[in-house]
Amino acid sequence: MDISLFPTSRALTVVPGRRNSAKLEVLAGPTGNGVIVARTLAIGICGTDFEILSGTYGWAPPDVERLVIGHESIARVVEAPASSGLTAGDLIVGIVRRPDPVPCPCCAAGEWDMCRNGQYTERGIKELDGFAAEWIRVEPAFAVKVDATLGFLGVLLEPASVVAKAWDHVERIGGRARCWNPRTVLVTGAGPIGLLAALLGKQRGLDVHVFDRAEDGVKPALVRDLGGHYHSGNIRALRSLEPDIVIECTGAAPIVMDALEHTARAGIVCLAGVSSGGHRLSLDMGVLNRQIVLENDVVFGSVNANRSHYEMAASALASADRGWLNRIITRRVALEQWRDAFERRPGDVKVVLEFEAET
Template sequence: MTDVRAVTVAPGTANSLELIEDYPEPAPEEGSILVESLAIGICGTDHEIIAGEYGEAPPGERRLVIGHESLGRVLEDPTGTLQPGDLVAGIVRHPDPVPCPNCAVGEWDMCRNGRYTEHGIKALPGFARDRWRVQPPYAVPLDRALGQVGMLLEPTSVVAKAWDHIERIGQRAVWQPKIVLVTGAGPIGLLAALLAAQRGFSVHVLDLATSGPKPELVHALGATYHSVPVHELDFEPDVVLECTGAPTVVLEVMCKAAPNGIVCLAGVSSGGRTIDFDAGALNRSLVLENNVVFGSVNANRRHWELAADALRRADPLWLSSLISRRVPVSGYADAYTNGPDDIKVVLEFAV
């Protein structure tokens, strides 16, 4: 085998991104399934880790291999779970060692004590390397037709979980939702809109962009694109998926939802910003209209499998259109530099 290339950072140190050309082969302890990396997707989490905002190297290591949106090809699997040549993605989060009640039943996305680990983020090496290993419970097979877009599985798993929880909450009463509002037309927002369209809802997407690929991508789903403030929308959504994390948008969509509405907060605010708002009006709206607001992050295996099915049923050309740039690993620094019209940038290890 050739040397392993790996994209790494020194956690907590800004701008320490480095491509190591002779990184060690993945240790057998990482998993029985050996995978050749095809590509990884890059997201805001990677940029925050590169900026030194967070990230944790594996025990005893100084550097962290980043990359958590994986796509690979199985090289060997002595367990027989997968076959050589199968496409696979690695589940990012692993349960804590205690484990907490949720981790004990496979709901590591709902970990209670925060001792979970995450590939490329927290205490586990990521997938931005030529080869990686994974244990069978954390290996998700992909349809061969997804060979160019399978790295979208991780962000799709996040919105698959969001929709799973929305539908569970909706069972509290007779509920016949028709209108869905998604705020933010980044990868998470567009994939949330895709899953809404697959459910047959009237889908509306709100984003600041008035040019570039976003409006066209929304229209291709049969959805309606808006670039106005939330309060100017002329409808009340039954479901809101808030994917921007912008504080003013978060507060406005809570007040905009229809009676018995459900608002899922999937975007993470940066914090450190204070804004004036009428907390009493928000309270009145939520209480008197029986509305629910909840946060959602990460996903467990069931959600990854739901996401794989959603991608399999999606238009492959539409999925490919989400990918703004494909950059070879030799140009890794360019891949981690934001472009003005980027939606999803992919770092390619093998073609």
């Protein structure tokens, strides 16, 4: 590649651990490593980005002060070797996590989402520059091709990969019993992760229920238009539902506890939301233990995704209604107004920072 073709790249960077250190700066050439060169179209903003900007999370690459953020991406290939299977104009999403250098048994098997020693790195989060730059490089093994008809909606692929992994593991666990035949799923939380979890549940032919504190607005409409049932208010009112599967996306302790206690027999609960801590609940662990054992219940945690899950997510999004997906993105912010993307506003579901206006 002739680096002179890509002399500079505007990028959004922070000093990890330093609050309010974000700035838009000009870097020399594309960020990252790899033989694929792509132009970033947009990045999605999520809670992890807010934590990094607040100074409570994130690690810069070794021997440098600043980190290029952005881990939810969509980019257009400008240059790629024939061996990569990609050509100029293809849309790609970069996989976030990279295996550790040891590597552990899971990373060696391509399942870096299950890293056993914690020495993995992550683009835009941990020791690797992210995708919030006009020009990026990506290694072929970590570039996932996106259906061209999705366009900028491909920015939803990374969060979709997280729920694709959750569903993959739910189904693997359910397969422990040949008689397993789930009918009902309860998703708690109607943010991007919850809505995408509901989408994948509906694609599996399940009766989908979504609980969230929002009583009106885009969230209830999205769930109902998906063909699901939307619930708000007190989650205890749903105890009679007894879902076969729960995908918990809030991390809110009271909701987590209710999800654990009121599944169907042989119920499976996937905890996909991270709790902030500081919320104490009174819990009779003996009663919970008895219920889980006697009813063959399973509770497990799930985070991140490997390439197979990105590919599952790409297939799920390609099969989804484009208009419905587009409504998940409630705000699009131009790069020049990047600060607006990090303002929490009523009605926000998914906020996207656009590096290039969608045509």
